[in-house]
Amino acid sequence: MSDEWIKVFESDFYVREMIKVWDEGEKWASWIDEVVNKFKLGKKILDVPCGVGRVAYFLAKRGYDVTGIDISERMIAMAKSNIQNGKFVVGDMRRLNEIVGNEKYDLVINIYNSLGYYTEEDDLKVLESLRNVTKKIVVINLDNRDYIIYNRPNEYYTFIPPYLVYSKVEFEQETSRLKIHRKYYMDNKEVGEISYAQRLYSIHEILALLKKAGLTPIEILSGYSWKKFSIMDPEMTIIATPS
Ligand SMILES: C[S@@+](CC[C@H](N)C(=O)[O-])C[C@H]1O[C@@H](n2cnc3c(N)ncnc32)[C@H](O)[C@@H]1O
Numbered sequence: 738m739s740d741e742w743i744k745v746f747e748s749d750f751y752v753r754e755m756i757k758v759w760d761e762g763e764k765w766a767s768w769i770d771e772v773v774n775k776f777k778l779g780k781k782i783l784d785v786p787c788g789v790g791r792v793a794y795f796l797a798k799r800g801y802d803v804t805g806i807d808i809s810e811r812m813i814a815m816a817k818s819n820i821q822n823g824k825f826v827v828g829d830m831r832r833l834n835e836i837v838g839n840e841k842y843d844l845v846i847n848i849y850n851s852l853g854y855y856t857e858e859d860d861l862k863v864l865e866s867l868r869n870v871t872k873k874i875v876v877i878n879l880d881n882r883d884y885i886i887y888n889r890p891n892e893y894y895t896f897i898p899p900y901l902v903y904s905k906v907e908f909e910q911e912t913s914r915l916k917i918h919r920k921y922y923m924d925n926k927e928v929g930e931i932s933y934a935q936r937l938y939s940i941h942e943i944l945a946l947l948k949k950a951g952l953t954p955i956e957i958l959s960g961y962s963w964k965k966f967s968i969m970d971p972e973m974t975i976i977a978t979p980s
Pocket residue numbers: 746755785786787788789790791792806807808809812828829830831847848849850851854
């Protein structure tokens with residue numbers, strides 16, 4: 738993994754962003770419950786990457802047998818301390834079989850725009866890896882490139898406690914990567930910055946990659962809902978099964 742990303746994932750700034758969206762984990766867990774019921778799945782779920790465990794926490798509360806994997810030691814340490822009745826392991830989502838062996842899960846989730854960090858070949862490896870460890874269903878949730886290029890402001894401020902955050906965003910059309918530069922402020926003083934570039938996908942591109950990885954889409958939805966995805970929705974959620 739590139740140094741750029743290690744620095745980002747292990748930074749307090751990034752961790753705070755994940756904590757800020759903790760509550761949304763409950764909405765995800767409730768929707769995932771509906772997926773499990775709809776497809777008559779068992780209780781064994783793999784959440785990869787799991788981050789701080791914001792979705793795993795609410796899934797465990799609902800009685801699921803949850804395993805979470807993340808490349809960041811810091812994220813996994815937080816997930817372990819947040820969720821006592823789950824299993825959390827540091828590992829690379831491109832090589833899940835090396836971590837879980839021949840274990841298979843009823844449902845494997847890869848959510849909150851967790852592809853596009855490395856190359857397209859790496860994303861293919863991730864998708865193949867997700868396919869290899871599922872018994873039946875994989876859920877992928879990504880930001881929609883088409884929405885972002887038309888709607889994202891070039892610069893904006895947000896409050897990610899305890900930081901005021903200034904973001905400058907540029908879309909590089911040749912690579913389809915969103916280049917983000919963030920500066921963090923406390924008490925009007927700049928306390929740090931991070932930069933990264935993440936590949937974004939349009940729906941047809943991610944569907945082509947899923948096909949290559951041996952995954953067939955069953956439903957293409959908008960966020961954690963049952964609304965059919967349409968081209969200007971902010972997020973795309975694909976429910977897929979091994980081909
Ligand atoms: C945007 S967060 C999403 C986390 C979680 N899915 C959620 O919804 O909160 C992306 C996560 O991907 C993890 N990550 C990045 N590359 C990874 C890799 N190769 N293997 C496993 N985890 C990875 C990061 O450490 C980070 O926690």
